[in-house]
Amino acid sequence: MRDYTYIEGYRFNIWNVYRSKRFDVDRLDINWADKDRPEFVRGLRIVDHNESETYLVHGDDADNLTYSMCFLHGENKDNRPDHFDNYLTLATSKKEYLVHKLFEEEKPTEEAVH
Template sequence: MRDYTFFQGARFYISNIFRSERFDIDRLDMSWADEERPEFCRGLRVIDHREGSTEMVDGEEADSLIYSLAYISSKDSDSGPGAIDMYLLNALKTKDFLVSNHEKLEVAKPKEDLLH
């Protein structure tokens, strides 16, 4: 598996920072040699494997996304692993990546089987 990709004609190194059943979030870093810094040089790539779509996020949006992922991951709640996927679905739809701007993330809990 290669650890780089090309975007806007430049080579970016990929570091996967999050993976779920549906999403991958990669950090993209580029080193430039010329005097001019490219428009996009560092950021995040959010890949939705079910929809086959990719979203690039940088700047304040990337900061909000990282903060929100860390917050949801560290929060001791009963929402389970689906809470991050629900957050990402809402964030990608609304283009608002700060978790505090979203309603409470409710995830359907599996029904427990009764043993007789």
């Protein structure tokens, strides 16, 4: 497997941080550039294999995604990967990556992760 990818002419290293049957979440860090500084320098890439979609997040969205995945991992005592997939499905559709805001209106966060 190739450990780099190109985005808008810039090369990024890839580190997979989460994998399920449906999703891959990869950390992307720029490692080669020869133009002006791009807007996206480091962040996360979500690959939805069911929908054949790829989402790039950086800045606050990447921080919220990282925090939310850590929070869900800590709260997921049953070790069921469908919690992550449910979160990622909703997060990518609503473009909201902070788990507390995502489930705020529908149900309490504790119910969302148990």
